[in-house]
Amino acid sequence: MSEAVAHHTHPEEHVAHQFHDAQQQYDSSTLGMWLFLLTEIMFFGGMFGAYAVYRVWYPEAFKLAASTTNVPLGAFNTVVLIVSSLTMALAVQSAQLGKKNRLVLMLILTMVFGAAFLGVKGIEYTEKWHHHHVPGLNWQWEGEGPREVQILFCLYFAMTGMHAIHMVVGLGIMLWLLINARRGEYTASYYNPVEISGLYWHFVDIVWIFLFPLLYLI
Amino acid sequence: MSTTHAGSHADNYVSYLGNGTTWQSWLLTKDHKRIAILYLISISVFFLLGGIFAAAVRLELLTPQSDLMEAETYNKMFTMHGVVMIFFFLIPSIPATLGNFLIPIMCGAKDLAFPKINLLSWYLYIIGGVLGLYAAVNGGVETGWTFYTPYSSTYSNSAVIATAMGAFVAGFSSILTGLNFIVTIHKMRAPGLTWGRLPLFVWAHYATSLIQLLGTPVIAITLVLMMLERAFRIGFFDPALGGDPVLFQHLFWFYSHPAVYIMILPGMGVVSEIITAFSRKSVFGYKFIAGSSLGIAVIGFFVWGHHMFTSGQSVYASMVFALITQAVAVPSAIKVFNWTATMYKGSVSWDTPMLYALGFIGLFTIGGVTGVTVAMLGVDLHLHDTYFIVAHFHYVMVGGMVLAYLGGLHFWWPKMTGRMYHEIWARVSAVLVFLGFNFTFFPQFILGYMGMPRRYAAYPEEWQVLHIMSTVGASVLGFGFILPGIYLTASLLRGKAAQAPMNPYGAKGLEWTIPSPPPTENFLAMPTVNEEVYAYAETEEKALV
Ligand code: HEM
Ligand SMILES: [Cu+2]
Numbered sequence: 195m196s197e198a199v200a201h202h203t204h205p206e207e208h209v210a211h212q213f214h215d216a217q218q219q220y221d222s223s224t225l226g227m228w229l230f231l232l233t234e235i236m237f238f239g240g241m242f243g244a245y246a247v248y249r250v251w252y253p254e255a256f257k258l259a260a261s262t263t264n265v266p267l268g269a270f271n272t273v274v275l276i277v278s279s280l281t282m283a284l285a286v287q288s289a290q291l292g293k294k295n296r297l298v299l300m301l302i303l304t305m306v307f308g309a310a311f312l313g314v315k316g317i318e319y320t321e322k323w324h325h326h327h328v329p330g331l332n333w334q335w336e337g338e339g340p341r342e343v344q345i346l347f348c349l350y351f352a353m354t355g356m357h358a359i360h361m362v363v364g365l366g367i368m369l370w371l372l373i374n375a376r377r378g379e380y381t382a383s384y385y386n387p388v389e390i391s392g393l394y395w396h397f398v399d400i401v402w403i404f405l406f407p408l409l410y411l412i
Numbered sequence: 413m414s415t416t417h418a419g420s421h422a423d424n425y426v427s428y429l430g431n432g433t434t435w436q437s438w439l440l441t442k443d444h445k446r447i448a449i450l451y452l453i454s455i456s457v458f459f460l461l462g463g464i465f466a467a468a469v470r471l472e473l474l475t476p477q478s479d480l481m482e483a484e485t486y487n488k489m490f491t492m493h494g495v496v497m498i499f500f501f502l503i504p505s506i507p508a509t510l511g512n513f514l515i516p517i518m519c520g521a522k523d524l525a526f527p528k529i530n531l532l533s534w535y536l537y538i539i540g541g542v543l544g545l546y547a548a549v550n551g552g553v554e555t556g557w558t559f560y561t562p563y564s565s566t567y568s569n570s571a572v573i574a575t576a577m578g579a580f581v582a583g584f585s586s587i588l589t590g591l592n593f594i595v596t597i598h599k600m601r602a603p604g605l606t607w608g609r610l611p612l613f614v615w616a617h618y619a620t621s622l623i624q625l626l627g628t629p630v631i632a633i634t635l636v637l638m639m640l641e642r643a644f645r646i647g648f649f650d651p652a653l654g655g656d657p658v659l660f661q662h663l664f665w666f667y668s669h670p671a672v673y674i675m676i677l678p679g680m681g682v683v684s685e686i687i688t689a690f691s692r693k694s695v696f697g698y699k700f701i702a703g704s705s706l707g708i709a710v711i712g713f714f715v716w717g718h719h720m721f722t723s724g725q726s727v728y729a730s731m732v733f734a735l736i737t738q739a740v741a742v743p744s745a746i747k748v749f750n751w752t753a754t755m756y757k758g759s760v761s762w763d764t765p766m767l768y769a770l771g772f773i774g775l776f777t778i779g780g781v782t783g784v785t786v787a788m789l790g791v792d793l794h795l796h797d798t799y800f801i802v803a804h805f806h807y808v809m810v811g812g813m814v815l816a817y818l819g820g821l822h823f824w825w826p827k828m829t830g831r832m833y834h835e836i837w838a839r840v841s842a843v844l845v846f847l848g849f850n851f852t853f854f855p856q857f858i859l860g861y862m863g864m865p866r867r868y869a870a871y872p873e874e875w876q877v878l879h880i881m882s883t884v885g886a887s888v889l890g891f892g893f894i895l896p897g898i899y900l901t902a903s904l905l906r907g908k909a910a911q912a913p914m915n916p917y918g919a920k921g922l923e924w925t926i927p928s929p930p931p932t933e934n935f936l937a938m939p940t941v942n943e944e945v946y947a948y949a950e951t952e953e954k955a956l957v
Contacts, residue, residue: 211933212516212523212600222525222599229591229625237629240663244637244648247659330644341647341654348646352637 208384220386227390231397234360238401241353245408248345255342260410262327263350264318268410271314272402278307279399285371286392292382294375301372304395308365315358322347350409357405360398367391425936427830427929442527443932448513449828450534451504456897458500458541463890465493470852470883476876478869486869487554488570494557499579500541502813503586503671506678507593507624508537510820511617513828515593517923517930518611520602520939525595533588540582547574556867558668561649561660565641573642576635583628583635586674590624593617602922604941611921611945612701616681619705623670623677623712631667634660658723665716673712675809676776677705679816680747683769686819687751689919690766691758694946697750704743711740721792730789737787744780748773763917764838768819771846775811779804782857797867800860806853815845818896825900826912830929833903833910837895844892851885920946 213219249256285300319328326334328351329344337343371391374380380388428445431437438446468489472480481489516524524530547553551571555564564572597610597618637648638660647653649660680701688695695701717725717733751773760766782804786792795801826832855878860866864875871879903910915924926935 210527212521212525212527218599222595225598226526226591226595229594233587233591233625233629236626237633240630240633241637243663244659247656251656252654329646330640345647345654348640348648352640352648356633356636 216384223386223390224393227393231393234397238353238356241349241356242404242408245349245353248342248349252339252342252345255339256346257412258337258339259343259346259350260412262325263410264321265410267314267318268406271311272406274307274311274314275399275402278304278311279396281307282392282395286385286389289375289380289385289388290382292380294378294380297375297380297388298372301368301375305365305368305372308361308368312358312361312365315354346409353405353409357398357401360401364391364395364398367394425927425931427927428932429830429929431932440531442523442531444512444516444524444527444530445828445930445932445934447530447534448509448511451508451512451537454534454538454541455501455504455509458496459893461545462493462496462501463893465489465496466886467890469493470886472869473871473879474883476871476873481869483869484554487556487867488552490867491553491556492548495544495553495575495579497809498557498671498675499582500537500544502675502809503582504537504589505675505813505817506682506820507586507617507620507674508534508589510682510817510824511593511613511620511678512589514824514923515596515614515617516600517926517934518614518921519596519600520605520922520935520941521596521600522933522935524592525600526592529588530592533585533592536585536588537582540578540580540585543574543578543581547571547578550574558664559635559638560664561638561641561655561657562651565638565648566645566650566652573639576639580632580635580639583632586624587628590621590628593621594625597621602939602941608699609941609945610702611681612684612695612698612705613681615702616677616684616705619709620674620677622706622709623674626713627667627670627674630663631671634663634667637663658720658725661720661723662716662725665719666713669716669719670709670712672805672808673708675813677708679772679776679813679820680705682816682820682823683751683772684747685919685921686765686769686823687754688946688948689823689917690761690763690769691755692761692918692948693754693758694944694948695750696753696756697746698945700746701750704746707743708740711736711743715740718787718792721789722796734787734789738784741780741784741787744776748777748780762839764833764835764842765819765823767839767842767846768815768822771842771849772812772815772819775807775815775846775849779807779809779812782807795860797865798860799856799864799866802866803853803856803860806856811849811853815849818842818845821896821900823917824923825903826916827923827928827930829904830912831903831906831910832912832916833896834899837899841892841895841899844888844895848885848887848889848892852882852889853885855879855881855885920948 209216209219213222281300281303285297285304288294288297288300322328323332326332327347329347333344333347335343368391371388374387428443431443432441438450441447441450468481469486472478472486472489474480478486512524512530516522548571551569553568553570553572553575555568555570555572559572559576564576597614601610640646641648641650641653641655645653647655649655649657651657684695684701715733715737717729718737721730721734751769782800786795786801786804822833822838859875859878859882862875864871912928914927916928917924922939922941923930925939
């Protein structure tokens with residue numbers, strides 16, 4: 195939320211006019227992000243709810259559909275995201291310690307892993323396209339229960355698609371942080387944007403941690 | 413207008429209205445007060461639009477045949493009426509205008525915690541509204557505001573996607589407003605302003621914001637799934653594609669029942685303020701009113717199944733939902749009793765805001781009691797999808813929320829604009845609204861009881877008299893709504909002659925300690941609160957009247 199541009203050392207310079215002091219701004223932004231994540235949980239919750247219902251209705255079809263997913267790629271992506279969470283955590287720590295160069299490095303690494311994830315996701319989507327497993331656009335299923343199996347694929351694309359959109363937004367945030375970090379905006383006394391962006395990034399990772407077993411493994 | 417605490421040390425300050433007059437100073441403003449005014453103007457436009465659709469519906473129903481328009485056009489009219497009124501008027505009404513204006517002031521803060529996000533939420537609202545309008549002129553929608561699948565996702569030939577997209581985007585505006593309020597209330601209170609000293613208006617908005625935050629994302633994703641199903645013919649809810657339409661209803665009502673509390677809690681907050689101020693007496697049972705707002709917000713999340721008693725959900729689920737639904741009436745009733753007790757032995761005056769507040773209490777009570785009526789399983793099988801339901805929710809939404817909105821608008825108008833409106837005209841319009849409202853909607857209870865289904869353009873001859881009453885009442889109601897538009901605007905043009913003092917009603921609360929209209933940063937000096945909330949010195953104030 196900061197409007198300042200130049201280099202600073204004094205935290206009060208980053209305080210927006212509506213706040214009394216840096217502490218109040220810090221507390222407000224942090225609470226704001228947590229509340230936003232609460233909203234996000236409910237947002238994804240709707241899809242998890244639908245998943246749960248259809249899973250109970252069509253357990254066999256879901257097993258069939260899950261067996262066509264590319265588990266190695268999914269697993270690879272899971273690892274990539276976990277590592278990106280680690281680099282993000284290190285980025286926050288670097289910001290807190292005021293280590294500018296390490297912060298920049300960690301942000302870049304986080305972005306690289308994030309982009310890698312999206313790349314692999316793209317490969318998986320292409321694969322699905324070639325196998326005619328894209329409901330509505332390119333759909334063909336010779337096996338049993340095409341209607342039921344199709345629902346899992348719908349959920350697969352809706353859930354991973356929403357997740358991917360969140361990743362893209364996350365990359366945008368990382369880019370913004372990176373630009374500011376290189377300008378030396380963040381110091382040991384002002385690192386809140388990095389921290390709350392980190393919360394967002396971890397959240398998006400955690401969503402994937404749930405998606406992977408639900409869509410690929412069981 | 414009894415006591416006037418005019419004359420402040422602050423005659424030479426720059427008010428938020430005087431601080432810039434260019435377009436940019438409004439359209440790019442981060443001042444919560446200006447954003448409130450932007451909202452006020454935009455929701456008024458949508459209210460007018462929704463009113464025009466309603467007029468079309470009422471005119472068609474004057475005669476038993478479907479003659480003024482075809483059934484399909486009629487379906488579009490009531491759908492667009494519902495969509496506009498709910499998503500683009502009622503949900504933002506009190507929170508985005510009065511709440512936006514007052515929450516920071518009542519908290520003793522200079523602004524909301526996130527002013528840019530506040531502005532963003534207005535733009536999202538406008539984008540949503542424009543999408544809705546685009547849909548209205550490009551084929552309209554005829555699914556009903558509930559967008560039930562598979563009709564919406566498969567069979568309807570109307571602009572479903574654009575409309576749903578509009579509701580989706582506007583939903584994010586609502587989420588961001590709620591988020592901003594919660595953070596502000598938690599983190600930005602002035603020194604001495606403990607939770608127990610917060611005005612009930614703030615408590616009501618806190619509860620509302622929780623619902624916005626937790627409920628709205630669910631309808632957002634539900635609409636996304638519906639749109640995907642429609643756009644790509646993939647199966648989520650259409651039974652022909654293996655989906656479950658009842659799942660859509662569950663997801664929809666999981667938000668939309670709590671959403672009806674988004675559409676009433678802020679009104680309850682307004683009424684609490686007005687009743688105390690015009691009874692010159694501290695509110696009775698402060699803690700109960702504050703707590704019941706939270707109670708309603710929480711219980712409201714567990715009753716959605718009462719919209720689905722006839723949809724084939726399990727009987728046992730219906731029984732549980734019926735019971736919990738009855739329970740939600742308890743916190744609602746607590747409020748009604750406490751307002752009544754507040755007036756008891758108070759020195760009640762009959763200014764316009766008070767007239768609206770009294771109207772609210774009466775009409776909300778009828779709306780609530782009929783809610784309990786339809787929450788009874790057996791009774792609802794008869795009344796579901798009839799005009800009885802239409803009357804029920806209009807009693808709460810219009811009789812309750814819209815009256816509270818108008819009451820609040822009149823109450824804080826002098827603060828927001830620095831101008832006094834014409835009291836006599838205002839009272840006339842309040843009475844017209846009350847009478848017109850009852851004439852419009854009471855007959856609908858009877859119609860519904862006799863079996864008139866909702867959402868039909870034609871009906872048997874026997875019911876025409878009641879329908880005529882309803883349409884005549886609606887005309888009076890419409891006139892009653894137009895009047896404030898005129899005299900409130902006129903008050904702005906009257907200039908200094910209508911100058912409002914700092915505290916025209918001698919009311920308590922931080923907003924009455926600052927000039928009218930307030931300066932850009934609200935307070936000339938950082939406030940400290942060292943008295944209890946609603947500290948009306950009862951005997952002393954009585955002597956003044
Ligand atoms: C006092 C507590 C309330 C109770 C017990 C209650 C109960 C109910 C029940 C059981 C229904 C479903 C009837 C049916 O469709 O067969 C219903 C419908 C409805 N209620 Fe309420 N209600 C209450 C308050 C409210 C409030 C405060 C609002 C709005 C501000 C509201 C708005 C609605 C709407 C819009 C519908 C109809 C939705 C539709 O089918 O389009 N209700 N209510
Ligand atoms: Cu309900």
